[in-house]
Amino acid sequence: MGSEHPWEGILHLVQSPQQYTGREWNSETGPAGRPSVTLVYPDTYELGMSNFGLAVVRHILLATGRFHVRRAFCPAPDMLSLIRSRNLPWMTLDDPVEASDCDLLAFGIPCEILFPNLVMLLGLAGIPLRSADRDDSHPIVVAGGGGLSNPLPLSPFIDAFYLGDAETGAVSLMDELTGGGSRTDRLARSAAQEGVWVPSMGRRRVRWQRAVRLDPADAPVNQVVPTARIVHDRAVVEIARGCTRGCRFCQATQLARPVRERSVADIESIARRSIASTGWEDAGLLTLSFSDFTDLPALLAAVDGLEKELAVNISRPSLRPDTFVRLAGGSGITGRVTLAPEAGSETFRRRLNKDLGDAQVIEAVNAAFRLGATGVKLYFMAGLPGETDDDLRAIADLSSEAARAASRAGRSGSVSISISPFVPKPHTPLQWCGQHPPQELRRRIALVRSMARRFTVGCNDPDAAALEGLMGLGDGTETPCLIEEAVAHGAGFEGWKEHFRRDIWKDCAEEHPALLERLFSGLDPSSDPEWSFVEAGSSVGFLREEYARFLRGEATPDCRESGCNGCGACDGIAVPALRPESADRAPSVRSSSGLPSKAQRPVAATLRIRFGRRGLSRFTSQLDLTRLWMRTARRSGLPVALSAGHVTRPRLRFGPALPLGFESTGEYIDILLCESSSTDLPLDRGLPLPEGFFVTGARLMDGRIPSPEGEAGIAVYRISDLVSAPDAAGLLEGAGGLLAMEPDGNDGIRITAVLGEPASRPDRLLAAMTSARGGPVLVKRVEILGERDGCPVPLLSMHEGVDLF
Ligand code: SF4
Structure with a gap:
């Protein structure tokens, strides 16, 4: 999502804005310039991202290297009403464009209760609801999924149905529909394929397609890791x-x-x-x-x-x-x-x-x-x-x-x-x-x-x-x-x-x-x-025979x-x-004691990381950030110390939370490690963070040190281009804990404030300035300082260690 994204100015008004920002880990879209397919799950991100069918289709399309594949979800009701009231377009999540801006708009329908949402989204995309009213300027609308065993109720709205296991024929259908010729030509050619029903070509017998075997190559290994909360995470x-x-x-x-x-x-x-x-x-x-x-x-x-x-x-x-x-x-x-x-x-x-x-x-x-x-x-x-x-x-x-x-x-x-x-x-x-x-x-x-x-x-x-x-x-x-x-x-x-x-x-x-x-x-x-x-x-x-057995009360064996x-x-x-x-002969259903224990992976060192976020990643909540770092730590290959107990988690310690909507270059996390040698750490290619997050420094220290939250005392913020220093002075007048405020370049001011002081809490500053301006204000936390030998120093310099970045 770039700065010109039509939804950027309203993200601060909706719940869980992170669900609209994309750029999650593993969210690549395939080569640009290829036929574009937008995969739509006609419900919200938290449900759509939990749908395995969507993951499979995305995987097999990307594996061909022949398609540019985006995802789109139904905006939640609060976002939906904002979009409608402000006349904004429905956007894709990846490489954001208007949802109608694609060659194929492909809906995944796992259950019938989603039929109305599909029709609602066609309207939101500005696409004629009925297939008969579309022409070559519109994307071809495709639907597939387990909810389509009776596709009749959607038949006037869908240009082509694919019925059955995606692995068997979904790719060849997409190839046909993005091949040469007019829309009518492409639909006519695809209508001849197994498992495809094109309603405009009339009704014919269509056999539900079945994958003969579950090929390991079709398993979606690189699944998108959500940053926002979803149902099956x-x-x-x-x-x-x-x-x-x-x-x-x-x-x-x-x-x-x-x-x-x-x-x-x-x-x-x-x-x-x-x-x-x-x-x-x-x-x-x-x-x-x-x-x-x-x-x-x-x-x-x-x-x-x-x-x-x-x-x-x-x-x-x-x-x-x-x-x-x-x-x-x-x-x-x-x-x-x-x-x-x-x-x-x-x-x-x-x-x-x-x-x-x-x-x-x-x-x-x-x-x-x-x-x-x-x-x-x-x-x-x-x-x-x-x-x-x-x-x-x-x-x-x-x-x-x-x-x-x-x-x-x-x-x-x-x-x-x-x-x-x-x-x-x-x-x-x-x-x-x-x-x-x-x-x-x-x-x-x-x-x-x-x-x-x-x-x-x-x-x-x-x-x-x-x-x-x-x-x-x-x-x-x-x-x-x-x-x-x-x-x-x-x-x-x-x-x-x-x-x-x-x-x-x-x-x-x-x-x-x-x-x-x-x-x-x-x-x-x-x-x-x-x-x-x-x-x-x-x-x-x-x-019919099974129905007769039901009436007679007779079982049919497996x-x-x-x-x-x-x-x-x-x-x-x-x-x-x-x-x-x-x-x-089965062993236990659940092993309750076999996971690595604290004792098995004791803390030997602390890796303190200073990191930042830019752009739309500023809408990541602290809870989402915690999950993001847990997964980054795991896939980094670092020898992370783990919590004890039935459910093990990487041992992480965060610095003071950043309010939603702030950018930063000065956030902190400590990753506790069970090995202390800096030469053995697999950091030659940096840390595997999602786009929008970046590391600005890292230091490896022996043993365990106090947490960044406990060591933090002062924070430095920069407020960009939206209010003048005198304006800000007026807004902040009397705010306890404010240590300094000075111009910063041509278009900003720099504020130094005591952390934890209620009157100068950064979210309150942001709220005051947002309301004074009548719109969102860009605030960045530049650094967090602690006290070492009586002097304020960045948290990264609080202890002796080996600098890694
Ligand atoms: S009854 Fe079982 S084995 Fe026979 S066709 Fe059906 S699924 Fe196959």
Whole structure:
């Protein structure tokens, strides 16, 4: 973001401004001058940056070297209203340009609830909402992702859909769409590709694309490390894709089948390279069904080894209740354990093809508490087809039994349950079923709540669930109109409880009674749903048979255990067999004592670093700065001393915090090291800091010294070009702690002030000057001084040592 960025003058007015400044570590964009692709996640930065699909697509596009790839996210509501009120453009995050300034605008859609946001963003970008109204002056609008198994509701807005695993055909689609010829020519050529649907060319059968194997080269190792806070702030290592358990309400088990696994050696290598590249202190293993990984003992052993060697925490996905007890073994557990019985009674679980006994659930709860869990959360659904009040009572009974187990373990009150309204999903055996209206769902949830004695009940919003159903099961004509109307009335951010405009959706949906009728009544099971032109996974015939089994209460075994059930998804992909005996040999789920301890890496030296920040990095908060330095220290390869305990962190000590909006050349951090030799430090190429941050000095000192915060006494600031010295004098008159104020060059003043003196706190100075000027003022902290032998000296010179920079 340069000084001319249209949003620069409003960043001080929004929450978490760092989410708009970009330039994070690993945020390269590929060669300039190449066809430009803007990857859009139609929600905020904190959610979009947590989306693994976006990371994969970005990685495979950059790996070709043929595209200039930018990211763009939906501005948060406070920023969005400022942009609109000031008529500012929606900007990309990387190499900022207007979001419409690209060859391809490519949306990632992991779930249907984001459909309205996509339409809202097209409007924000100034692009005609409907594909038919665009011409060669507009970017081609592409969409892909797991939320598009029924792409019909978005079909008037999208020029080309890519349906399936990105690794298989996303790059060739991008090549085709950025090749020669008119927009119409390019779309026509791409329409012939596997997995591509161009709505303007008419409807045809499109097969959901599947990667035959998970190629290590496609794993996004150099993931962007956010500076701002995000939801899943960690390296992600996908260990397997797909699940063939076949829960009948679950869309993922149909779309992502069959199962494809990485080898343990590949997983280890990807995890090691990801952590080295990013400096993340946490990593997560991504799969739909962790318990089913074929060689789980070897995987768990490898993960334990990596945690010890790299001093990171690697979280394992949650486990099925029936495997939890066996896999937990003798290990310790920290925090809360989540289990998903989904339905209250064994009978109903069998209908859902989740063959899990009550005893197994309670045994898992007992095991969780025995092993040290602080709480247990149980996930259920309400409003399932054919569900009776007795089934809802069974939820309360099972939860009460879990609460009694908690009491026996001395953990009274530590069981909670979460109830999600059932939403029928396309391409599942329950796709023909109707969804209960919100008022009926509320009654069912209230019934469970009325029986809750020793457990707490949370639930998802029934109105939001109805919208999810309307979007997911929508058609290609009326649903797009509904979306347009709601967006025109101000809808957006439907995934956010606090921003969801149920009033707008209620009013608009009432104008489309046929859509509501279809959602609540369900479809004729003898007919193929409208979205069946997408061959997304299991065949319609298989789904229909599964629906019949649901009605009869019959289970269908996992094809990894029993052999192929004929769903039709494999198409030549080999399916690894389940090896349940592996689980019996499994080591612990979580090693609680293997991480490097303080004693293993004692402090031998202190590396004091003076650093600065310029430009938009001045909007980095102190909390964000702490994370930034933790990751910089890790990826630097320095022999960093680590904190003790279960969660290890590099031992860092910061100088006085800098207020948001200040630039600096005089900030301080001490990195405690467990080696003291300056010649062995890997600093020949400097420190791996994100753009905007720079080092202005570093000194290595033996042992441990007082922290920079404790040694700091005085700070020197420079205020640039915006107020005259007399103006500033007026503003600062009477400010306690002000030691000196003098002109600094032609356009600035220099202020020396005692740190910690309330009246001269730099943020107050900034606020006073900003308000006097009527706009943001640029302030820089130049240096911090301490006292040595009775004289003020920069903190860098407080102790004898070896200067490294
Ligand atoms: S085709 Fe057969 S083996 Fe493949 S996922 Fe379907 S049921 Fe399993």
